[in-house]
Amino acid sequence: MSLLPRTAEEFSSAEYWEKFFKKRGEKAFEWYGDYNKLCGVLHKYIKMQDKVLVVGCGNSELSEQMYDVGYKHLTNIDISETVVNNMNQRNAERRPGLTFHQVDATKTPYEDASYQAALDKGTLDAMASEEEGALARNMLTEVGRVLSVGGRYVCVTLAQESVIKLAVEHFVQLGWAVRLHCLQEENRTEEDSFALPVFVLVCTKFRQPMPTPILEMCLGEDGAPVRHTHVSELLSAVREHQAYSVLRKRLRTNTDANSNLSLTLCHAKTGLPRYTLTIQDSPPGAKVPRANQFAVFIVPQGSETAWLYSSGEGRRQLAASANFRRLVIVSMHRNQEYTDMQAVQSELSPVVMDLAPPGMPANHQVPFLSVGGDLGWREEVSRGVSQLSGEYCVENVKGEDGELYRRLVFLSNAALVQSESRLVSSNTATSQKRKNKRKAKASAASAAPAASSTSMTVDSGFLCCAHHEVMVACLAMLGVGMPQNKDIPVSVLLVGLGGGGLPQFLRDFMPNVTIEVVELDPVVLEVAKQWFGFQPDDRLTVTLGDGLERICALEKEGGHLFDAIMFDVDNKDSTLGMSCPPAAFVETPILQKVRNLLTPRGLFILNLACRDPALRKSVLERVSGVFPTILSRKIEEEINEVLLCSRGEKETSDATHILPSLNQAAKNLQSALCSSGTEPSRRPHIDIAELLKDLRIV
Incomplete structure (x- = not known):
């Protein structure tokens, strides 16, 4: 619309509005909504018999339509002489009781407490930017003066943050009740609709100021009010509704296969997140059947962190x-x-049609898709707070394979599973009976696990993390399992405990291995022991403290050498493009200390997760500056890769001879794992040769 103001300053200019209305002529200006859109809220808060001051009336038909339905006590004021003259002429015969006056809303001639309502459609927005809001504050003060006790200021606004913040804080300081209605756009053409929704601000005057602010938000004209404690919370709710409206407008006017747009829908009563919706469009030129325009896919509970649903490539x-x-x-x-x-x-x-692609008919039937037709299953078994990592929860979930898994999730990054283990029945026979019952009662299987979580234990022979499997397989380079090495001890230093699955696996299935784990967070250690079957002993010890400090201390003390040093520690700083490890762990001085702590045959094994190509290149350059030989194994469908670094001398660093010899080493380690003293049902589920075949020289 070419007549809309180009800048915020123009909004508050009397000269702008003179020019605007002269150019607009007789055509009513209703871009904040006409009577039909606003009548539900207006009738809710303004009674027919109320004396109403209409502030900044313009040439809107709103007052005329209100007059026609029974509002006979309307006083209309505007700063524009042109619009006042035009409106008086237009209504002289048909509406003799409807008058318009040229009055400055910041200095009205009316008596104190002489009106029961003040109606403002867009005037606050027009004045709020002038002189840092001084004009708007003066107007609001004047409105407060002319309203009687119980009177209401009803303001139709686009609720730009500076505007709505100014008004809400003004009335909260006066002790008034504040309520906002977010009006949803219905049946409007894209050309006429705003990206931002229209809000109606309702502020009610009390005889005595309210000691505690009443701040409420309603969706639509009849939505139940949601109470907020602080002004900042109310403003945040406004921004969420605006963001949703902008997203809806964008989705209804274009498509973009690479946009990965998403939004969160919250429970209306509690305000807690309930659904996260991510929109994935097909690429341009894709051959999509005419009938396949729009569908909704429900991710099973517990599967939302899977690569297929959590990554852009997976969703595509x-x-x-x-x-x-x-x-x-x-x-x-x-x-x-x-x-x-x-x-x-x-x-x-009722929500998904707002997200339909351009041109989608309103009566289109949207199919809902899922895996297996059920919602999955999730059970929270523990929740707590770590001073270092914040709130966490331990939960059991049913995987898409039908098996049960236990997870540790830090809620500051709920999309990331910190640790995961598979659960198995404590009694194999009982488990089989339960499986038979599950087959006989397929409907019950969709809502509950095969066995009660209280009868389940962690399967230490199953590594849920693919990078853990690769890190174990890399130990084949040490010759573990070779007959001549059967009595040679293997020492491992592991930085990062998580649920303890990796070190427990090494303890249970690797012959002659001793492991020291360094873990910064004592809460993580307790969670690992209580919920993930982690059992320290004389071969598996835990040192609580900072991993970097421990490495420095070990090197300084001397006499400590390890056959393998593993880094499996996450980065809490989400602003970096590297989620594993923290940047300090791959600085050259630390890498040199790691090298000094390795035996001559020793290996440095690093779990690297880096989305930034330039940062990854920098890390590899630093690692290669300390370790002449580096092999890399990328994890399929993940950003993780495992770096296998040898401390061999520069002149013997040609690694081309290493890869062929890995096949026999893999067989030796596989044999050692399978011959561990555990019962067959608990033996490792891991294929060493398969894991090592994709190792590449860096």
């Missing part, structure tokens, strides 16, 4: 296999109850 593959023009991928949140698939569909159905 999912969308390609579903073959719809637009796929909305829905993840469910923790601490929320979901009855069944039908209930979820009913809850989401």
